[in-house]
Amino acid sequence: MVTDTPGIHHITGIVRDGQRNLDFYTGVLGLRLVKQTVNFNEIFTRHLFYGDETGTPGTSLTFFPYPAEEDGRIGQPQITTAALVIPPGSIEYWSDRLTAHNIEFDGPFERFDETVLRFTDPDGTQLELVTGDSSVKPWPDGPIPTQHAIRGIHSVTIRSVSIFVTASVLDTLGFELVDQEGDRVRYQAPGDRAAIVDLLDRDGEFGREGVGSIHHVAVRISDEEELYEWHNLFRDRGYDVSRVHDRHFFHSLYLREPGGILFELTTEGPGLTFDVDTDTLGQSLYLPPSLEEDREMIEGQLQPLELPPALKPN
Ligand code: ZN
Numbered sequence: 001m002v003t004d005t006p007g008i009h010h011i012t013g014i015v016r017d018g019q020r021n022l023d024f025y026t027g028v029l030g031l032r033l034v035k036q037t038v039n040f041n042e043i044f045t046r047h048l049f050y051g052d053e054t055g056t057p058g059t060s061l062t063f064f065p066y067p068a069e070e071d072g073r074i075g076q077p078q079i080t081t082a083a084l085v086i087p088p089g090s091i092e093y094w095s096d097r098l099t100a101h102n103i104e105f106d107g108p109f110e111r112f113d114e115t116v117l118r119f120t121d122p123d124g125t126q127l128e129l130v131t132g133d134s135s136v137k138p139w140p141d142g143p144i145p146t147q148h149a150i151r152g153i154h155s156v157t158i159r160s161v162s163i164f165v166t167a168s169v170l171d172t173l174g175f176e177l178v179d180q181e182g183d184r185v186r187y188q189a190p191g192d193r194a195a196i197v198d199l200l201d202r203d204g205e206f207g208r209e210g211v212g213s214i215h216h217v218a219v220r221i222s223d224e225e226e227l228y229e230w231h232n233l234f235r236d237r238g239y240d241v242s243r244v245h246d247r248h249f250f251h252s253l254y255l256r257e258p259g260g261i262l263f264e265l266t267t268e269g270p271g272l273t274f275d276v277d278t279d280t281l282g283q284s285l286y287l288p289p290s291l292e293e294d295r296e297m298i299e300g301q302l303q304p305l306e307l308p309p310a311l312k313p314n
Contacts, residue, residue: 015064038285
């Protein structure tokens with residue numbers, strides 16, 4: 001038997017410049033760099049993870065920097081937007097902070113009784129800060145005063161080419177239709193964080209994957225055994241589902257559903273702290289053991305990355 005997912009595990013996007021990405025997510029948004037590794041399928045591409053202090057599932061945005069990739073275009077079918085939670089009293093703080101960093105934003109505006117600021121990261125990835133409750137504790141040593149710091153993922157917004165199929169996949173995973181406002185239909189999973197997916201019932205231009213695109217959204221699955229059960233469930237229903245991969249920090253599989261959205265199903269454990277102490281999280285490049293002997297060669301091929309002073313090892 002499979003059980004409902006409690007919510008989102010992480011969101012992964014494509015960007016051009018790793019340094020610019022690092023500077024924005026740590027320096028402007030105040031997230032912690034919780035893991036640097038390589039794309040396990042393309043080992044000369046970095047994979048950067050940002051999150052709360054320990055990279056708790058439900059707090060992580062991850063990015064692949066592809067220096068030669070062309071710009072993407074927002075459209076269907078795509079995960080168009082990643083939203084992060086801020087405390088209800090923090091809208092003014094964030095408006096001021098974005099302004100101080102010369103980041104243009106829309107809002108604040110109200111949606112589903114929440115207040116929203118909308119902007120893009122330097123690569124064009126669409127982001128929102130949304131007021132709300134979250135069980136996530138802010139990173140106490142981060143650069144943002146803790147009363148205003150980001151509390152993990154709020155939601156993703158999805159534009160599907162087959163809204164009924166995508167809705168049925170969400171329903172199968174454990175997201176329930178809870179509200180609708182205009183062409184935005186809200187689905188919510190039972191967890192205490194990162195539990196929302198908004199489906200936009202909107203036709204329009206087709207998107208193109210590239211710099212500024214969100215590549216996939218991952219949802220949390222309790223363990224590996226259950227992941228295999230999900231694999232069999234989707235396979236038996238005729239979905240395009242990958243085998244289970246060992247990603248070292250978690251096990252996962254990919255589901256490309258007919259609405260055009262790439263979902264990943266990802267185990268909660270062992271988590272990003274499995275190989276290092278919380279104190280040193282994100283400070284060095286993690287490589288799978290099979291690539292360790294080629295570390296020097298791999299590091300030589302990667303775009304250099306200058307860690308912010310606070311992240312440098314002592
Ligand atoms: Zn992923």
